[in-house]
Amino acid sequence: MKRAPFFLFKVALFGLDLAAITLSFGFAYYVRLHYDARPFYFEGDTRGFLGAMLLIVPLWAIILLISGIYERRQLSTRSALYPRLAVVAVLSVLGLIAVDFFSGSDILALRSVAFYAMVICFVALVVLREFAGLVYRGILRRGLGCQRLAVYGDHENTKIFTQYVLDNPQLGYRIIGVVAKKKYVLGEVPQYRSLTTLLDDEEVDVVVQTESSNAADVYARALNRHVGYMYVPDNETIAQNAGELRLFGTQPVIDVQATPLVNEGRLLKRAFDLVFGTIALLLSLPFMLIIAVVQKCLAPTAPVLYRQKRVTRFGKTFVIYKFRSMRPADFGKPSEEVKLPIFGRFLRATSLDEIPQFWNVLRGDISLVGPRALVPSEIKAYPRHPMVLTVKSGLTGLAQVSGRKNISFEERRTLDIYYVQHWSIWLDLQIIIRTIKMVLLMRGAK
Secondary structure (H helix, E strand, C coil): CCCCHHHHHHHHHHHHHHHHHHHHHHHHHHHHHHHCCCCCCCCCCHHHHHHHHHHHHHHHHHHHHHCCCCCHHHHHCHHHHHHHHHHHHHHHHHHHHHHHHHHCCCCCCCCHHHHHHHHHHHHHHHHHHHHHHHHHHHHHHCCCCCEEEEEECCCHHHHHHHHHHHHCHHHCEEEEEEECCHHHCCCCCCEECCHHHHHHHCCCCEEEECCCCCHHHHHHHHHHCCCEEEECCCHHHHHHCCCEEEEECCEEEEEECCCCCCCHHHHHHHHHHHHHHHHHHHHHHHHHHHHHHHHHHHCCCCCCEEEEEEECHHHCEEEEEEECCCCHHHCCCCHHHCCCCHHHHHHHHHCHHHCCHHHHHHHCCCEEECCCCECHHHHHCCCCHHHHCCCCCEEECCCHHHCHHHCCHHHHHHHHHHHHHCCCHHHHHHHHHHHHHHHHCCCCCC
């Protein structure tokens, strides 16, 4: 899904939560020093306390991310959210106590600071959530930041679902159009004869299907346009539910994600790419310089880099960079007709021809790990490319470390689809480790 306004709200909320925790601890320390009349048994170290707080901010960030307080269902109900906020406050204090204990710096010499911080932290998080929720709902009621829905289905569920969304603008959804018979379409909502026409005429973020016929076709069309897909299930489907089950009033709706690489996953993966991509690029700079010098010595007039158009997420084209391993006269020829020079064979075998792509990673064209970047001409030959193009292409990937050119094109695409549907940061780490092993053993492309 290209637009994710709710995700942007969660990112902003995460930053505010982290700031609230940090300020709560600072305020608790100030209260103890200036407003608590009890005598000091130990002298407080303000500079040491503030320094420890800065060091522990990453731990607090991890506590927030794993607490589940940014899930939509948690944000929607106070009874589910507030207990988790209390746990966050307690864990934040325990984290600082742990740093105090293991560092031996006695930064919590004023013991009551921990209690004050826990109470202030919880109150601050609750107040912040109430205020942020009030602001966000006000923004949504004005139609800003809403996700645009296309509703499809000749079923009474269409009217029920549409009416509920219209009556509750604070949900963050706006009905763009309905594809259904006239009796299932409310008067104030545009009616369309076909889903294709609606998707062509309007900017749509999510397709909602309210009945089960043609489900595979509707899902495929949503996937092909890189928009989200939700459907209203029957009782049997609810029991087998293969997505996030949510309630729109009294109506259960399943939100189907083509990949887990959305929202927080995308943010985590991008951070991973920036950190490790920067490290890899800096480490590879000496090798890049040496290769460029050798290239110019062997062929002074030939280009050092090879550029080619590739396709990445949502069908976006970009220019990929590699060190030239072929003679310029062979550019564009089928691979079986190309005879590589000795240095070119070395670059391919060691995968050193790929290292300029670290720049593509930092630019955001591709990721460190992902499906192979398709050449535009390959898309027509591959009917399932919309699934692969729901994520960024990768410098390396599951297909590359599972046989490279020793497996067929269809097998590589199957592995790419598996990666898209089962992504995790741990899978990325496994693929990177296998890639390093292959490079060290010189099992690069021949």
